Amino acid sequence: MSLPKFSYLAPDTLEEACRLLAAHQGKIKIKAGGTDLLVRMSARAFKPDYVLALGKVAGLDHITFDPRTGLRLGAMAKLADVVDHPAVREHYPMLARAAKATATVQIRNMGTVMGNICNASPSADNIPTLMVREASVIALAATGEREIPLAEFFLGPGKTALQPTEIATEIRVPVPEAGSGVSYQKISPRSKVDIAAVNVAAFLLLDGERRCRQARLCLGAVGPTPLRAPRTEDFLVGKELRPEVLEEAGELAAGEATPISDVRASKEYRRLMVAILTKRALVEAHNQALHH
Amino acid sequence: MKTVITLNINGDRYEVAVNPWRTLNEVLREDLKLTGTKLGCGTGDCGACTVLVDGKSVSSCLTLAIELEGREITTIEGLAPNSEELHPIQESFINKGAIQCGYCTPGMIMSTAHLLKQNPRPTEAEIRAGLSGNLCRCTGYNKIVDAIKDAAEKMSSSSD
Amino acid sequence: MSKNFSVVGQSLPRADARIKAVGAAQYADDIILPGMLYGKLLRSPVAHARILNIDVSQAKKLPGVKCVITGDDTLKIKFGNWRLVPESQDEYPLAVDKVRFIGDEVAAVAAIDKDIAEEALSLIKVEYEELPGVFSVEEAMAEGAPVIHELNPNNISLQRKIDYGDLDKAFAECDLILDNEFKVHAVSHAYMEPCACVAEYDHNGRLTVWTSTQTPYFVQCLLAKTLGMRENDIRVIKPFVGGGFGGKMELRKWEFCAAFMARQTGRPVKFTLTRAEELATGRRRHPMSIRSKVGFKKDGTLVAKEFTAYLDGGAYNSMGPTAAFLCGNFGGMLYRYPNYRYNGYHVYTNKPPAGAMRGFGAPQALFVAETQMNMAAEQLGIDPLDIRLKNAMETGDEIPGVATISSCGFKESLLKVAEMTNWREKRRQLGKGKGIGIGCYSFISGGVFNWFNTQYNFTRAEVRAFDDGTVHLLTMASDIGQGCDTVLRQILAEELGLKMEDIRLTAADTAVTPQADLGTWGSRVTLMAGNAVRKAAQEIKDQLYKVVSLKFDLNVIHDLDCRDGMVFAKNRPDRGIPFGEAVRLAQRANRGEPIIGYGSYTPRGKGLVTPAFSFGAQVAEVTVDMETGAITVDEMNTAHDCGTPINPMSVEGQLEGSVHMGLGYALCEQFIMKGGKTLTATFLDYKIPCAEDMPPGKSVHVETYEPDGPFGAKEAGEGLVSPTAPAIADAVYHATGYRCTELPITPEKILRGLGKL
Numbered sequence A: 001m002s003l004p005k006f007s008y009l010a011p012d013t014l015e016e017a018c019r020l021l022a023a024h025q026g027k028i029k030i031k032a033g034g035t036d037l038l039v040r041m042s043a044r045a046f047k048p049d050y051v052l053a054l055g056k057v058a059g060l061d062h063i064t065f066d067p068r069t070g071l072r073l074g075a076m077a078k079l080a081d082v083v084d085h086p087a088v089r090e091h092y093p094m095l096a097r098a099a100k101a102t103a104t105v106q107i108r109n110m111g112t113v114m115g116n117i118c119n120a121s122p123s124a125d126n127i128p129t130l131m132v133r134e135a136s137v138i139a140l141a142a143t144g145e146r147e148i149p150l151a152e153f154f155l156g157p158g159k160t161a162l163q164p165t166e167i168a169t170e171i172r173v174p175v176p177e178a179g180s181g182v183s184y185q186k187i188s189p190r191s192k193v194d195i196a197a198v199n200v201a202a203f204l205l206l207d208g209e210r211r212c213r214q215a216r217l218c219l220g221a222v223g224p225t226p227l228r229a230p231r232t233e234d235f236l237v238g239k240e241l242r243p244e245v246l247e248e249a250g251e252l253a254a255g256e257a258t259p260i261s262d263v264r265a266s267k268e269y270r271r272l273m274v275a276i277l278t279k280r281a282l283v284e285a286h287n288q289a290l291h292h
Numbered sequence B: 001m002k003t004v005i006t007l008n009i010n011g012d013r014y015e016v017a018v019n020p021w022r023t024l025n026e027v028l029r030e031d032l033k034l035t036g037t038k039l040g041c042g043t044g045d046c047g048a049c050t051v052l053v054d055g056k057s058v059s060s061c062l063t064l065a066i067e068l069e070g071r072e073i074t075t076i077e078g079l080a081p082n083s084e085e086l087h088p089i090q091e092s093f094i095n096k097g098a099i100q101c102g103y104c105t106p107g108m109i110m111s112t113a114h115l116l117k118q119n120p121r122p123t124e125a126e127i128r129a130g131l132s133g134n135l136c137r138c139t140g141y142n143k144i145v146d147a148i149k150d151a152a153e154k155m156s157s158s159s160d
Numbered sequence C: 001m002s003k004n005f006s007v008v009g010q011s012l013p014r015a016d017a018r019i020k021a022v023g024a025a026q027y028a029d030d031i032i033l034p035g036m037l038y039g040k041l042l043r044s045p046v047a048h049a050r051i052l053n054i055d056v057s058q059a060k061k062l063p064g065v066k067c068v069i070t071g072d073d074t075l076k077i078k079f080g081n082w083r084l085v086p087e088s089q090d091e092y093p094l095a096v097d098k099v100r101f102i103g104d105e106v107a108a109v110a111a112i113d114k115d116i117a118e119e120a121l122s123l124i125k126v127e128y129e130e131l132p133g134v135f136s137v138e139e140a141m142a143e144g145a146p147v148i149h150e151l152n153p154n155n156i157s158l159q160r161k162i163d164y165g166d167l168d169k170a171f172a173e174c175d176l177i178l179d180n181e182f183k184v185h186a187v188s189h190a191y192m193e194p195c196a197c198v199a200e201y202d203h204n205g206r207l208t209v210w211t212s213t214q215t216p217y218f219v220q221c222l223l224a225k226t227l228g229m230r231e232n233d234i235r236v237i238k239p240f241v242g243g244g245f246g247g248k249m250e251l252r253k254w255e256f257c258a259a260f261m262a263r264q265t266g267r268p269v270k271f272t273l274t275r276a277e278e279l280a281t282g283r284r285r286h287p288m289s290i291r292s293k294v295g296f297k298k299d300g301t302l303v304a305k306e307f308t309a310y311l312d313g314g315a316y317n318s319m320g321p322t323a324a325f326l327c328g329n330f331g332g333m334l335y336r337y338p339n340y341r342y343n344g345y346h347v348y349t350n351k352p353p354a355g356a357m358r359g360f361g362a363p364q365a366l367f368v369a370e371t372q373m374n375m376a377a378e379q380l381g382i383d384p385l386d387i388r389l390k391n392a393m394e395t396g397d398e399i400p401g402v403a404t405i406s407s408c409g410f411k412e413s414l415l416k417v418a419e420m421t422n423w424r425e426k427r428r429q430l431g432k433g434k435g436i437g438i439g440c441y442s443f444i445s446g447g448v449f450n451w452f453n454t455q456y457n458f459t460r461a462e463v464r465a466f467d468d469g470t471v472h473l474l475t476m477a478s479d480i481g482q483g484c485d486t487v488l489r490q491i492l493a494e495e496l497g498l499k500m501e502d503i504r505l506t507a508a509d510t511a512v513t514p515q516a517d518l519g520t521w522g523s524r525v526t527l528m529a530g531n532a533v534r535k536a537a538q539e540i541k542d543q544l545y546k547v548v549s550l551k552f553d554l555n556v557i558h559d560l561d562c563r564d565g566m567v568f569a570k571n572r573p574d575r576g577i578p579f580g581e582a583v584r585l586a587q588r589a590n591r592g593e594p595i596i597g598y599g600s601y602t603p604r605g606k607g608l609v610t611p612a613f614s615f616g617a618q619v620a621e622v623t624v625d626m627e628t629g630a631i632t633v634d635e636m637n638t639a640h641d642c643g644t645p646i647n648p649m650s651v652e653g654q655l656e657g658s659v660h661m662g663l664g665y666a667l668c669e670q671f672i673m674k675g676g677k678t679l680t681a682t683f684l685d686y687k688i689p690c691a692e693d694m695p696p697g698k699s700v701h702v703e704t705y706e707p708d709g710p711f712g713a714k715e716a717g718e719g720l721v722s723p724t725a726p727a728i729a730d731a732v733y734h735a736t737g738y739r740c741t742e743l744p745i746t747p748e749k750i751l752r753g754l755g756k757l
């Protein structure tokens, strides 16, 4: 189906973009790669009067790493560029894995990590790893800029903490702590190329005795937003990852999930997969931490 | 309101007046009658519409034409210099039986062009991953994979 | 059996591969005609309703709209492929009085561009009185269920029966009786080219229609009927077609609307379906509820089978009558079933109609039959391979009153695939989470039963020969990607001793190519059109042989031959002249008449089903993640009997495509529906396997020679869609202990089956 009609706005500067956004509040949609936006528009799920494209704004596609401040991904950094970026591969291998697990070659050449986040799908591939890395999003409006921790960013399917006047300009990811590790696990049982039926990211920071000093989990596609699992995380702190601990962590995480049934999986299956993927993610994060 | 833009397609410059909601696929197929690029789904899932923009494979069904001013677009029509000399990828697809109904073929070939540019000697697994955005209902992909191996070999030995 | 072929048996690249590789092949949607209008269909948003009123006045007023039609504008003539049984023809070109599924076509518009056509649709106001709907065969057959078609108050549109032997007596003598219920689901053809057509009016009473079809002749006849025109006033041309798999073998509503509106407006009209329309409303493989009771002797000998299938046909008959028959036929194939009874019921539901799809009743019947063979083998303590060898059909077998097996390489296929996969050892040794399983098939090479009720031969070919050494082959056989344009050329090149490039081919144009051909379905083309081409070639040869004989004053005992561009005496190759020279002489000898040969083929004396059956066996090896239930198919190996492969590379391609489709059927393709609404209407949700999902594997042809086939050839590539699901299901059972009786096999079902969920 072809696209509905709209007016196209492609400002050169962020200031202009913010102005346009404020001027057309409620009737305008931001477009990054467009791989979510245009699909929804052609299905008539959105019919904005204006599309605000960020493609012409200079300096939005940066990917930079600084050993003191961490990783910065501009709003227009493409998934494919994140996958291939040497600093991402070296310091944030699970970010690269998640970006590579997103969609297809063509869509990764078009779509952005920021679009994946702002689209706020509960199954989004790039959210869980960023979430457990305590990333944040910089939101810019004509009135000023603010930093929103990812943990506070998602309000519901397709709903974010961004104000209608705000543009997300950058993702900031802290420097990986020594002794920490992350894992990203995804299951899409129908095909090797598919939206996740469940995805889980785990972050572990180990102490000298290989006990968990910090643990963070993010469970995707099992709730209205990607979910943190605070009870499981608390449970893990101070523990060594022995089989029975893993087992219990999996069960706890499954209990924290609130899945529904849809075309990809039933809620029962999803819940069970949370347990399994949590265990697998913890094991891998643990190994990563030991080697970091 | 239509905007007049200049598109650089296969080395030729085309001036077209487009509405902002026109996709590159519509402009190629309907306005410029470059119908080699196909439309299999319109939602980014099948890859039949794949073209190269600045050397990278994209779905023309999800690309707004208006955004392509100044970019270099390559479609299936732009691969072979003339009807005698085909691109080695095309030759391999023909000889290895990678083409049945042919509807996925232009997109498959463009994805292959992207893949071999990024990775001139891909492994079988890399080839299959490189086709993640291209569906084929006829061939079961195996002969396409064979064709890509064959093309990679020819192309990298000729550039050695 | 002459094996000394020069072109037949060669893995030649497709004749049309080059034009496709450069993007120059024109498919229906690629056709752009001057002044062309764009058509769109308004579809029912409700599953079952009476139409109270349709108001098109606003739509007609929209600038740029040139035509809006509803059922009332048409002649209200019902149509369907089963012309032999007029009561089965249950569809109107556009809905009249009622809609019966979400997507039923209600109105059509044609406008100067797509955007306007789309907007016009939104201006058509339809008042519906909603009726309760039924969405499964069980609901449809329940007491007091809502009636979908008045003619069939119980929602059963037809029943097919096959019955031979003495079932009751036979079951009484069995040592093991399995009585199981199965459910098989609907899947989409998912051809990559969405349907499209363009119709043009000549302002002189005639129409030309370019359409993505497998059956130009059906479209021609049924268009004529529904438009109230003469058949000869309608020309249907098949351009390049991007796959069909059975989904493009009927008259479709958009073809009617394009033709009707082109005639009405005087301008060409194009319709192109969206993928969402294709997936949510298009034809599909029949879902079925099946009960199968099968009895064995202790030693594994098959004794009896009672097979009952309820086909969920959706809202209309479509090709359901054939599917209902073939399902029963395939339920009794492959093995010797001395006593067999089949009852098939085609049931209406308020869902998109099921139609013909690759395998046509076989995937369903064989999933059941092969699964039960595997169950029986286990219960009797026999290797699944041995129980099959024991009961396998052989050359010369007969199905009472139905068919004779004139060539059969089934046993050889079984032994071959076992050897390729090291079956016996692996079946004994593989450990938890790893499994190996087997599935087999048999398939037809075209149908005998004349449900279209054509007065023509089933297929016909014309060959014109020229003095430049070239020929022109005209045939209505339709290449939809399977490769018959290449295979028919190979057959002709072989017969006439010419090269592929010496043959010009004109195909599938009802005004030009010889009447008639029933089209591409049921794996009929290679055998039927191939035979017709051979006969036409024979007529050419007869004409040329005369003049060559005369020229060299050959003794009557000499045999002549065509080879390497020469026509010559077989035992005296020096006594020969080039093909073109022979044509020239023949024309001279006949006062300028052109050299033309005709050939026809209609299967006769071969029973009711088909002139020839193919066979094969497939072995799947899988790994199942016992925690997630995720299934990886590690390998898929096949041995099959398609007679002489005319083009082995093409046969292999068909086979690999079959594995793809079989894999999708087994594991990942599924329409998820809610109250008649399809929830999986994109390729993101309707998941066909991608390149990374395909297992490696080998295939081996078992050599047989089919006496009824051209150069010994028979079916290839359709039947092979059947064994994949039962083979994978058996391998999953072997790996996990979960036996699937309800397709598709999903990780969830495995975990549930194992009590883990």
Ligand SMILES: Cc1cc2nc3c(=O)[nH]c(=O)nc-3n(C[C@H](O)[C@H](O)[C@H](O)COP(=O)(O)OP(=O)(O)OC[C@H]3O[C@@H](n4cnc5c(N)ncnc54)[C@H](O)[C@@H]3O)c2cc1C
Pocket (backbone or CB within 6 Å): A029, A030, A031, A032, A033, A034, A035, A036, A037, A038, A039, A054, A075, A079, A101, A102, A103, A104, A107, A110, A111, A112, A113, A114, A115, A116, A117, A118, A119, A123, A124, A125, A126, A162, A166, A167, A168, A169, A194, A195, A196, B043, B044, B045, C684
């Ligand atoms: C075939 C296909 C397969 C896919 N597979 C996957 C998959 O496997 N996993 C997955 O997670 N996703 C998948 N997606 C979804 C999509 O590709 C990703 O979410 C992608 O990362 C979106 O990026 P984009 O730049 O294209 O976003 P856009 O479509 O441009 O934007 C997405 C949303 O975010 C908003 N937005 C974008 N940028 C900003 C900004 N800077 N500030 C504020 N709002 C903004 C837009 O208004 C829009 O609502 C798939 C999509 C397709 C078409």
Ligand code: FES
Pocket (backbone or CB within 6 Å): B038, B039, B040, B041, B042, B043, B044, B045, B046, B047, B048, B049, B050, B059, B060, B061, B062
């Ligand atoms: S048509 Fe663009 S991806 Fe299918």
Ligand code: FES
Pocket (backbone or CB within 6 Å): B098, B099, B100, B101, B102, B103, B104, B105, B135, B136, B137, B138, B139, C192, C242, C243, C481
């Ligand atoms: S060749 Fe038909 S879809 Fe690929």
